[in-house]
Amino acid sequence: xxxxxxxxxxxxxxxxxxxxxxxxxxxxxxxxxxxxxxxxxxxxxxxxxxxxxxxxxxxxxxxxxxxxxxxxxxxxxxxxxxxxxxxxxxxxxxxxxxxxxxxxxxxxxxxxxxxxxxxxxxxxxxxxxxxxx
Amino acid sequence: xxxxxxxxxxxxxxxxxxxxxxxxxxxxxxxxxxxxxxxxxxxxxxxxxxxxxxxxxxxxxxxxxxxxxxxxxxxxxxxxxxxxxxxxxxxxxxxxxxxxxxxxxxxxxxxxxxxxxxxxxxxxxxxxxxxxx
Amino acid sequence: xxxxxxxxxxxxxxxxxxxxxxxxxxxxxxxxxxxxxxxxxxxxxxxxxxxxxxxxxxxxxxxxxxxxxxxxxxxxxxxxxxxxxxxxxxxxxxxxxxxxxxxxxxxxxxxxxxxxxxxxxxxxxxxxxxxxx
Amino acid sequence: xxxxxxxxxxxxxxxxxxxxxxxxxxxxxxxxxxxxxxxxxxxxxxxxxxxxxxxxxxxxxxxxxxxxxxxxxxxxxxxxxxxxxxxxxxxxxxxxxxxxxxxxxxxxxxxxxxxxxxxxxxxxxxxxxxxxx
Numbered sequence: 001x002x003x004x005x006x007x008x009x010x011x012x013x014x015x016x017x018x019x020x021x022x023x024x025x026x027x028x029x030x031x032x033x034x035x036x037x038x039x040x041x042x043x044x045x046x047x048x049x050x051x052x053x054x055x056x057x058x059x060x061x062x063x064x065x066x067x068x069x070x071x072x073x074x075x076x077x078x079x080x081x082x083x084x085x086x087x088x089x090x091x092x093x094x095x096x097x098x099x100x101x102x103x104x105x106x107x108x109x110x111x112x113x114x115x116x117x118x119x120x121x122x123x124x125x126x127x128x129x130x131x132x133x
Numbered sequence: 134x135x136x137x138x139x140x141x142x143x144x145x146x147x148x149x150x151x152x153x154x155x156x157x158x159x160x161x162x163x164x165x166x167x168x169x170x171x172x173x174x175x176x177x178x179x180x181x182x183x184x185x186x187x188x189x190x191x192x193x194x195x196x197x198x199x200x201x202x203x204x205x206x207x208x209x210x211x212x213x214x215x216x217x218x219x220x221x222x223x224x225x226x227x228x229x230x231x232x233x234x235x236x237x238x239x240x241x242x243x244x245x246x247x248x249x250x251x252x253x254x255x256x257x258x259x260x261x262x263x264x265x266x
Numbered sequence: 267x268x269x270x271x272x273x274x275x276x277x278x279x280x281x282x283x284x285x286x287x288x289x290x291x292x293x294x295x296x297x298x299x300x301x302x303x304x305x306x307x308x309x310x311x312x313x314x315x316x317x318x319x320x321x322x323x324x325x326x327x328x329x330x331x332x333x334x335x336x337x338x339x340x341x342x343x344x345x346x347x348x349x350x351x352x353x354x355x356x357x358x359x360x361x362x363x364x365x366x367x368x369x370x371x372x373x374x375x376x377x378x379x380x381x382x383x384x385x386x387x388x389x390x391x392x393x394x395x396x397x398x399x
Numbered sequence: 400x401x402x403x404x405x406x407x408x409x410x411x412x413x414x415x416x417x418x419x420x421x422x423x424x425x426x427x428x429x430x431x432x433x434x435x436x437x438x439x440x441x442x443x444x445x446x447x448x449x450x451x452x453x454x455x456x457x458x459x460x461x462x463x464x465x466x467x468x469x470x471x472x473x474x475x476x477x478x479x480x481x482x483x484x485x486x487x488x489x490x491x492x493x494x495x496x497x498x499x500x501x502x503x504x505x506x507x508x509x510x511x512x513x514x515x516x517x518x519x520x521x522x523x524x525x526x527x528x529x530x531x532x
Contacts, residue, residue, distance in 0.1 A: 002429050002516050006436035009508035012443035025436075029428045030401050037405035037424075037472045039325075043318050044411040044475040052309050053210040059305075059325075060204050060215060066465060067200035071193050073436045076443040077186040079229045082193060085222035092218040109408035117401050135296050135383050139303035142375035145310040158303075162295045163268050170272035170291075170339045172458075176451050177278040177342040185442050192438075192458075199332060206303045209310040242275035250268050319476040326470050326481060333466035337459050343452040345495045348459060351488035358484040 001026060003073065015078045020124075020131040027117075027124035028069030028090065034117035035062035035097060041110040054100045054111065061097035064090050065121060072128065080132060091125045094118040134159060136206065148211045153257075153264040160250075160257035161202030161223065167250035168195035168230060174243040187233045187244065194230035197223050198254060205261065213265060224258045227251040267292060269339065281344045286390075286397040293383075293390035294335030294356065300383035301328035301363060307376040320366045320377065327363035330356050331387060338394065346398060357391045360384040400425060402472065414477045419523075419530040426516075426523035427468030427489065433516035434461035434496060440509040453499045453510065460496035463489050464520060471527065479531060490524045493517040 098118035364384035497517035
């Protein structure tokens with residue numbers, strides 16, 4: 001996991017547990033990619049009209065996960081208040097997207113895989129928040 | 134202002150006051166551009182070592198503003214809880230970045246201009262949050 | 267225009283004409299916002315199935331415009347080859363998105379406004395490329 | 400690899416070889432995270448002044464990789480000309496960033512790891528371009 005090596009090589013003390021940070025950055029990146037792909041797969045489905053809410057959730061979740069992953073990756077002169085606010089927004093985005101994707105998981109495999117990526121990102125965000133306190 | 138026209142042309146009811154939404158999307162975009170530029174200008178300054186905290190704040194603020202501007206721009210199947218969490222994270226990012234930039238506003242004009250963009254984005258975020266309640 | 271002031275305050279020589287740079291960064295930001303909004307407006311339209319290609323074009327164009335606006339905004343230690351490659355990719359994205367949006371401009375006002383934002387971004391990209399040579 | 404599963408579950412035919420697509424999306428995400436982290440680690444180094452060019456390269460590379468990863472991930476109504484232009488810009492960004500990071504790889508482990516992520520992303524981009532022709 002490249003991001004673990006990057007954080008280990010950082011010249012400054014990290015703001016939290018190294019594993020929790022690495023897991024969060026990794027999970028944000030994977031969730032963002034899954035959500036971008038799921039929104040796009042939904043656009044190609046025959047029940048497109050039923051997938052509108054899912055597309056919206058996925059687009060939001062991808063954007064919030066990418067921004068959060070960047071904020072969490074940075075360790076120089078960190079502002080813990082901002083890290084917390086960003087990770088909390090990410091939690092809200094992942095939860096909403098997972099719940100919507102779970103509703104379609106039986107008929108769309110991409111929604112099932114995306115819901116799992118959201119779930120892992122929620123857990124990584126919760127783990128990081130716990131390690132910061 | 135293009136974004137005002139876009140929101141007026143939207144087929145669905147918007148989640149809040151049209152002016153407050155348009156102002157927030159606009160301010161997020163301008164603040165993101167100012168922060169990207171300010172981080173880069175700091176990299177070219179002779180007192181670079183003193184600007185490290187400012188660069189970090191600007192990078193975070195640019196990322197959070199871009200993601201928030203996208204979430205706020207979307208009006209189809211909105212999740213108000215996510216809109217609020219994203220706008221609140223944006224407020225935290227803009228406040229931290231403005232406070233840091235204000236400390237350098239006298240000797241770096243780009244920090245003064247960037248602090249003003251952050252201030253406008255804070256006001257736009259607060260205005261939107263008030264209109265959502 | 268905030269970005270013009272930011273570039274004027276930059277401590278390093280800029281890579282091209284100041285007006286051309288400012289116009290490009292500004293146009294990329296406005297085009298990205300218009301495309302994000304147009305993709306979302308299309309999701310709320312009753313002829314959704316006919317708008318799939320337009321949504322895809324808008325999502326791509328928003329992403330490429332945002333990245334390009336950031337690369338162009340930076341003036342410290344620039345790599346002209348990368349600036350050119352990014353601006354050229356942006357031109358391709360804006361042209362494709364404008365052509366698709368123009369096909370729907372008569373029945374969807376958001377597509378008309380978005381096509382205009384793409385057109386301005388194409389012109390700003392072409393203007394910048396010309397000023398770099 | 401989540402993204403491989405997502406692409407397999409896509410309802411539309413993909414624009415290229417599934418492995419080449421998945422590898423490119425994956426490599427873009429990892430390179431973006433490594434570059435974001437490397438730029439930040441450089442900000443915390445004692446030889447900060449010597450790392451300015453590296454920070455700039457990393458910031459650009461992160462932005463271009465993220466946008467490219469999104470364009471490549473999408474498979475509905477693709478525009479091959481845009482995919483090519485984005486992947487080519489990504490190649491330019493990764494090559495420039497790798498070359499700069501390699502110059503510092505002996506004294507900064509994060510630059511060594513980042514250079515490796517850039518190298519993998521270059522290879523994935525080249526592999527995808529070859530599979531598209």
